[in-house]
Amino acid sequence: MDFIHSILIQPFLDMADAPDFLIQVLWEGIVSGVLYALIALGFVLIFKSSRIFNFAQGIMVVFAALTLVGLHQKGIPAWLALPMTLGVMLLLAIAIERVVLRPLVNQPDIILFMATIGITLFLIGLGETIFGGENKRMITEELGIPTDSYIFEPFGGLVMIEQRDITAVVGAVVLVVCLLLFLNKSKMGRAIRALGDDHQAALSVGISLSTIWVLVWFIAGMIALATGIVWGARAGVSFALEVIALKALPVLMLGGLESVSGAIIGGLMIGILEKLFEIYWGQPLLGGNTESWFAYMLALVVLLFRPQGLFGERIIERV
Amino acid sequence: MTAQIKATLLATVFALGLAAPVAAQEALKLPNMSYRTGPFAATGTPHMNGQLDYMTMLNERDGGINGVKIAFDECETGYNTEKGVECYEKTKADGALVTQPWSTGITLQVLPRAGVDEIPMYAPGYGFSAMQDGKTFKWAFNPPTSYWDGASMILQGISDGNLDNLNGKKIAFLHLDHPYGKEPIPLLESLASKHGFTLLPIPVGLTEMQNQSAQWLQIRREKPDFVVMWGWGAMNGSAISEAVKTRYPMNQFVSVWWGAHEPDLKLVGEQGKGYRALSWNFADSESKLMQDVKKYVVDAGKSQINAEAGEFDSTAYQRGILMSVILAEAVKAAQDKAGTPNINREQLRVGLENVNIDAARLAELGAENMMAPFAMSCSNHTGHASAWMVEWDGSKFVKVSDLLTADRSVIDPLVEKAAADYAAANQPWSMNDECK
Numbered sequence: 001m002d003f004i005h006s007i008l009i010q011p012f013l014d015m016a017d018a019p020d021f022l023i024q025v026l027w028e029g030i031v032s033g034v035l036y037a038l039i040a041l042g043f044v045l046i047f048k049s050s051r052i053f054n055f056a057q058g059i060m061v062v063f064a065a066l067t068l069v070g071l072h073q074k075g076i077p078a079w080l081a082l083p084m085t086l087g088v089m090l091l092l093a094i095a096i097e098r099v100v101l102r103p104l105v106n107q108p109d110i111i112l113f114m115a116t117i118g119i120t121l122f123l124i125g126l127g128e129t130i131f132g133g134e135n136k137r138m139i140t141e142e143l144g145i146p147t148d149s150y151i152f153e154p155f156g157g158l159v160m161i162e163q164r165d166i167t168a169v170v171g172a173v174v175l176v177v178c179l180l181l182f183l184n185k186s187k188m189g190r191a192i193r194a195l196g197d198d199h200q201a202a203l204s205v206g207i208s209l210s211t212i213w214v215l216v217w218f219i220a221g222m223i224a225l226a227t228g229i230v231w232g233a234r235a236g237v238s239f240a241l242e243v244i245a246l247k248a249l250p251v252l253m254l255g256g257l258e259s260v261s262g263a264i265i266g267g268l269m270i271g272i273l274e275k276l277f278e279i280y281w282g283q284p285l286l287g288g289n290t291e292s293w294f295a296y297m298l299a300l301v302v303l304l305f306r307p308q309g310l311f312g313e314r315i316i317e318r319v
Numbered sequence: 320m321t322a323q324i325k326a327t328l329l330a331t332v333f334a335l336g337l338a339a340p341v342a343a344q345e346a347l348k349l350p351n352m353s354y355r356t357g358p359f360a361a362t363g364t365p366h367m368n369g370q371l372d373y374m375t376m377l378n379e380r381d382g383g384i385n386g387v388k389i390a391f392d393e394c395e396t397g398y399n400t401e402k403g404v405e406c407y408e409k410t411k412a413d414g415a416l417v418t419q420p421w422s423t424g425i426t427l428q429v430l431p432r433a434g435v436d437e438i439p440m441y442a443p444g445y446g447f448s449a450m451q452d453g454k455t456f457k458w459a460f461n462p463p464t465s466y467w468d469g470a471s472m473i474l475q476g477i478s479d480g481n482l483d484n485l486n487g488k489k490i491a492f493l494h495l496d497h498p499y500g501k502e503p504i505p506l507l508e509s510l511a512s513k514h515g516f517t518l519l520p521i522p523v524g525l526t527e528m529q530n531q532s533a534q535w536l537q538i539r540r541e542k543p544d545f546v547v548m549w550g551w552g553a554m555n556g557s558a559i560s561e562a563v564k565t566r567y568p569m570n571q572f573v574s575v576w577w578g579a580h581e582p583d584l585k586l587v588g589e590q591g592k593g594y595r596a597l598s599w600n601f602a603d604s605e606s607k608l609m610q611d612v613k614k615y616v617v618d619a620g621k622s623q624i625n626a627e628a629g630e631f632d633s634t635a636y637q638r639g640i641l642m643s644v645i646l647a648e649a650v651k652a653a654q655d656k657a658g659t660p661n662i663n664r665e666q667l668r669v670g671l672e673n674v675n676i677d678a679a680r681l682a683e684l685g686a687e688n689m690m691a692p693f694a695m696s697c698s699n700h701t702g703h704a705s706a707w708m709v710e711w712d713g714s715k716f717v718k719v720s721d722l723l724t725a726d727r728s729v730i731d732p733l734v735e736k737a738a739a740d741y742a743a744a745n746q747p748w749s750m751n752d753e754c755k
Contacts, residue, residue, distance in 0.1 A: 125356075134582055244526065291527050
């Protein structure tokens with residue numbers, strides 16, 4: 001009876017007992033969810049246009065953030081380092097298309113996936129050689145990101161909201177809106193979607209595969225830079241950021257590999273639910289660290305009922 | 320003519336092939352399992368640089384150790400246990416005199432193999448604490464101090480030398496969810512029941528290292544009197560940032576020696592003031608030891624560090640230097656005991672048991688203020704060096720305590736039991752009956 005009480009009643013009593021703490025938990029969940037969604041977006045964009053599961057998205061986050069910080073350390077002001085980093089990500093996109101993807105056109109998906117593992121290993125080595133392995137401070141203030149906190153006292157309690165977290169959330173929303181507008185309203189965006197729907201048909205109407213691939217890898221690079229800045233602002237820039245990409249996998253399983261809105265909603269769902277579960281069930285009952293597996297369990301449950309994810313496209317093939 | 324050239328080339332290659340192992344035996348093969356890549360590279364790299372630079376300095380300044388050059392090759396593990404085991408097998412096949420596993424996870428995997436293969440395992444300041452029992456762990460060494468020693472000293476540091484002062488207090492134990500992070504838990508649990516404090520273990524998973532909001536929400540909810548951190552890699556910098564963010568009092572936040580790492584504190588700068596770490600080493604760039612490293616390695620362009628970025632002065636880099644100092648002392652002791660500069664694995668094992676870095680030897684080495692004296696023996700494979708509590712003053716670490724010493728009366732019985740349990744679980748297990 002005690003056990004059932006501790007699972008079904010006590011967590012909700014705890015929530016009601018300290019509503020300010022619940023608000024703080026929800027806010028932290030939203031911030032985590034936005035950050036997960038940002039990483040997942042990079043995967044979705046590339047998969048949508050090329051059916052490639054880009055294993056290198058995590059290291060692209062590290063590489064972009066390291067480039068930004070590294071350029072600034074060389075004495076380049078932040079306002080200039082930012083576009084220069086975007087330039088580096090564009091060059092990287094062109095190089096990946098020319099050297100890796102173009103020779104592998106029409107190869108099975110698994111070959112392209114393996115190629116992205118190769119890109120990952122290459123970028124790890126290149127990043128390590130150029131920037132070293134030390135943890136570096138993100139140039140948060142230099143980029144104009146505020147670092148103070150807002151303090152609220154709802155229900156006589158305390159809620160602390162970091163301004164940089166608000167910046168991250170607002171920045172992510174702006175980025176996603178721009179991305180959706182670009183994908184849905186621009187000619188290039190429609191071309192990306194057309195390639196995702198049917199390569200052969202898209203090519204037959206004159207859409208350039210090379211141009212689109214460079215474009216999506218560049219956009220994925222931009223998203224990687226945004227992700228690197230917000231994650232790096234929280235805890236510094238190091239190769240450890242790469243493992244955060246693992247958190248995008250359950251988001252993709254949940255939201256579907258082809259859906260931009262799925263990545264966002266999936267990210268937010270996982271961010272909020274894993275935080276609530278960890279605080280009210282995981283820590284008191286299971287010794288904590290449930291965030292390591294909770295998202296995967298949630299995704300697994302969803303996949304049992306919707307194999308294409310919550311927002312993925314259901315594929316029906318004639319036999 | 321072509322056939323003649325081919326034959327000559329073949330003969331040359333064959334001759335070189337035969338000659339290579341002979342030449343290699345003339346070098347002291349002391350490979351290191353490094354991790355300069357991956358999520359833990361940020362803390363691994365400065366330690367590996369320090370270890371490598373001291374050996375390079377000995378090669379440059381003294382022509383090696385007693386005239387024998389040191390081959391200090393690295394095998395990259397990325398802090399991955401499977402890769403670590405591969406590196407162990409590779410370096411063993413290459414004729415390594417020692418294995419330096421550089422991760423508690425790898426240490427635990429390699430520990431039984433090293434005993435069978437009869438390769439000394441050198442795990443300075445990490446690994447399985449029960450390895451101090453030289454009778455059970457004949458081939459394993461973890462000087463100058465173990466994690467259990469460290470946990471005991473931290474509790475002494477935060478209780479003003481009397482653990483009974485912790486009675487009724489709550490201590491959160493923020494640790495990496497990894498064999499390394501869990502290592503001190505048995506000792507802490509034992510001390511908690513003995514001295515009446517509440518221990519609250521808070522694990523941090525690999526993917527949560529840089530997103531510890533849930534852990535610090537728990538700390539906010541539980542309001543512990545102290546947070547003791549057993550972190551590694553990016554976990555430490557994130558925890559310090561979260562502590563600042565949640566306004567946890569920095570003077571109640573203490574770490575094991577790996578948390579005495581300047582780049583982690585530079586993330587928060589002045590806001591990290593009051594943060595403490597127990598450290599068995601203290602950086603002293605003006606010491607004779609460090610000046611020799613500077614002269615023969617760094618200034619000579621033979622180091623991988625970025626001295627301009629302050630890496631030479633970092634506690635982690637200089638800790639790596641001392642790790643190699645201890646190993647080099649073991650090699651010297653082995654050579655003295657064996658009466659030959661070309662030693663084998665068994666002789667190096669004996670050398671490790673005869674390391675005696677007393678105050679006089681520290682002065683000779685030019686490292687008086689950098690670490691405490693200690694000695695190992697047949698039965699004591701740790702040495703139990705004392706350590707300082709160091710504090711971040713906003714820009715650097717300063718010593719804020721005298722040398723602390725671990726409470727042997729609590730640790731030794733636990734070690735005895737853990738060693739006996741380990742031997743029983745890994746039968747047949749070879750004991751060193753020469754030890755008392």
